[in-house]
Amino acid sequence: MSTVRPPRSHVQVTADLVILTVRTGELHVLLIDRGNPPYLGQPALPGGFVRDGETLDQAAYREMAEETGLHEGEVVLEQLRAYSKPDRDPRGRVITVAYLALSPELPLPVAGTDAAEARWVLVEEALATELAFDHNEILRDCLEAARVRLEHTTAAAVFCREPFTVADLRHVYEAVWGQRLDPSNFRRKVTKTAGFIEPTGGRRFPDVGRPAALYTRGSATLLVPPLLRTGAEEPQH
Amino acid sequence: MSTVRPPRSHVQVTADLVILTVRTGELHVLLIDRGNPPYLGQPALPGGFVRDGETLDQAAYREMAEETGLHEGEVVLEQLRAYSKPDRDPRGRVITVAYLALSPELPLPVAGTDAAEARWVLVEEALATELAFDHNEILRDCLEAARVRLEHTTAAAVFCREPFTVADLRHVYEAVWGQRLDPSNFRRKVTKTAGFIEPTGGRRFPDVGRPAALYTRGSATLLVPPLLRTGAEEPQH
DNA sequence: CTCCTTTAGGTCAGTTCGACCATAAATGAG
DNA sequence: CTCATTTATGGTCGAACTGACCTAAAGGAG
Numbered sequence: 001m002s003t004v005r006p007p008r009s010h011v012q013v014t015a016d017l018v019i020l021t022v023r024t025g026e027l028h029v030l031l032i033d034r035g036n037p038p039y040l041g042q043p044a045l046p047g048g049f050v051r052d053g054e055t056l057d058q059a060a061y062r063e064m065a066e067e068t069g070l071h072e073g074e075v076v077l078e079q080l081r082a083y084s085k086p087d088r089d090p091r092g093r094v095i096t097v098a099y100l101a102l103s104p105e106l107p108l109p110v111a112g113t114d115a116a117e118a119r120w121v122l123v124e125e126a127l128a129t130e131l132a133f134d135h136n137e138i139l140r141d142c143l144e145a146a147r148v149r150l151e152h153t154t155a156a157a158v159f160c161r162e163p164f165t166v167a168d169l170r171h172v173y174e175a176v177w178g179q180r181l182d183p184s185n186f187r188r189k190v191t192k193t194a195g196f197i198e199p200t201g202g203r204r205f206p207d208v209g210r211p212a213a214l215y216t217r218g219s220a221t222l223l224v225p226p227l228l229r230t231g232a233e234e235p236q237h
Numbered sequence: 238m239s240t241v242r243p244p245r246s247h248v249q250v251t252a253d254l255v256i257l258t259v260r261t262g263e264l265h266v267l268l269i270d271r272g273n274p275p276y277l278g279q280p281a282l283p284g285g286f287v288r289d290g291e292t293l294d295q296a297a298y299r300e301m302a303e304e305t306g307l308h309e310g311e312v313v314l315e316q317l318r319a320y321s322k323p324d325r326d327p328r329g330r331v332i333t334v335a336y337l338a339l340s341p342e343l344p345l346p347v348a349g350t351d352a353a354e355a356r357w358v359l360v361e362e363a364l365a366t367e368l369a370f371d372h373n374e375i376l377r378d379c380l381e382a383a384r385v386r387l388e389h390t391t392a393a394a395v396f397c398r399e400p401f402t403v404a405d406l407r408h409v410y411e412a413v414w415g416q417r418l419d420p421s422n423f424r425r426k427v428t429k430t431a432g433f434i435e436p437t438g439g440r441r442f443p444d445v446g447r448p449a450a451l452y453t454r455g456s457a458t459l460l461v462p463p464l465l466r467t468g469a470e471e472p473q474h
Numbered sequence: 475c476t477c478c479t480t481t482a483g484g485t486c487a488g489t490t491c492g493a494c495c496a497t498a499a500a501t502g503a504g
Numbered sequence: 505c506t507c508a509t510t511t512a513t514g515g516t517c518g519a520a521c522t523g524a525c526c527t528a529a530a531g532g533a534g
Contacts, residue, residue: 010247011287013332050248052330056321082319082334084293093289095250097319185523187482209480210530224465225521422492424513446511447499498513
């Protein structure tokens with residue numbers, strides 16, 4: 001009865017970036033203020049359109065460099081999933097692929113071409129803000145993915161600028177999970193997991209308290225058995 | 238200074254399906270023989286183009302119904318990741334999103350519109366075959382994802398038609414992981430994990446050996462602590 | 475020197491797991 | 505009927521890991 005329409009639909013594809021870091025013990029995400037319509041001036045995740053001849057990974061790294069001044073090698077991006085609701089972008093049919101990055105505390109990013117400004121925002125605050133497109137949903141999903149990643153991999157160490165102390169590493173877990181961890185049990189876990197952290201022999205002398213031994217990231221990437229959140233301890237208010 | 242070319246590139250997006258099942262104790266994947274160029278007649282994963290107004294999930298379920306006769310509700314599809322190499326499809330710029338499904342042994346799928354034939358193929362055999370596009374890579378990734386899923390979720394139970402025995406469930410793990418498991422320890426794990434399997438009270442009388450109690454799937458979806466592959470035991474040759 | 479803070483390390487009970495053994499419940503052969 | 509075979513079910517034992525908790529070490533401030 002009806003004419004058979006070509007089933008193919010031309011869409012545009014973007015890569016959006018969720019770049020997380022820990023600053024002053026709290027989890028931050030890198031946001032930009034949109035420099036173009038739609039959502040002009042509204043906060044959003046950095047990202048942009050995939051170009052011809054580019055893979056999604058390449059597009060993600062290019063956008064990261066353009067909009068934040070961070071380069072491949074400084075930060076590792078990992079693909080998470082695609083978001084495809086037909087009306088998620090008022091410009092038309094745009095499917096986005098979200099990328100997650102865990103980054104050490106880096107120099108403040110610089111404003112780029114597509115972005116009026118890039119800045120670190122408290123994750124808690126970003127989630128309470130109305131972000132452009134479906135970026136609130138993307139941020140929520142990436143945050144949960146990051147929490148799971150910390151359970152099963154040694155990824156938390158990339159949040160730390162080397163050399164770091166066991167307490168530095170613990171603060172990362174506490175910031176991402178939003179809960180306090182027992183310092184003693186945490187130490188036992190990370191020091192007895194082969195390849196998680198390697199001692200440098202040096203020490204750091206804080207303003208107060210006993211000096212702490214310094215470590216660098218080890219070669220291990222998987223954490224078996226995992227380091228699980230128990231939900232037992234409450235976040236410090 | 239220079240004209241700013243629109244950085245946007247129009248691409249086509251497909252959803253490709255990796256539908257796994259266990260038949261006669263061995264892991265199979267659903268393949269089609271391509272009914273259209275390119276790769277005409279060559280085996281491939283089922284899948285197709287996303288249409289206007291459709292999410293990726295909707296496209297995946299629609300393609301599954303069209304090409305295999307399996308419907309939403311019978312099988313649960315889950316998005317895995319996107320594949321975006323610029324030259325992965327000779328027709329032009331096509332990005333695909335892979336979907337993974339674990340299915341109980343279902344009636345042989347019927348031939349559909351886009352596919353000359355859909356059939357179950359041994360995973361081992363499929364991986365040794367040259368599949369269309371980058372489907373070998375997609376299948377490998379999905380297979381590893383399925384193995385991880387069995388470790389951390391109760392997903393293995395959806396491979397079993399209800400009611401099933403503990404041995405049925407164990408055979409699923411053995412097929413997907415390619416290794417033998419200790420029947421006694423496996424039973425202890427699955428029966429003591431609340432909500433994994435629920436006894437029906439019935440029993441199944443095999444040709445030989447003691448009858449086995451029958452179970453249905455429980456309500457739990459996560460497996461904590463996980464059921465880990467140890468790599469200890471070899472697959473039966 | 476004494477207090478305070480933070481790191482470092484130890485104890486102890488409870489849980490889980492792998493390896494292994496023992497028993498139960500069915501069938502079929504002699 | 506008896507026994508061997510097969511598979512299901514259940515128990516034991518020690519190793520490993522964890523959470524809760526405790527103690528000591530190493531620095532600075534007063």
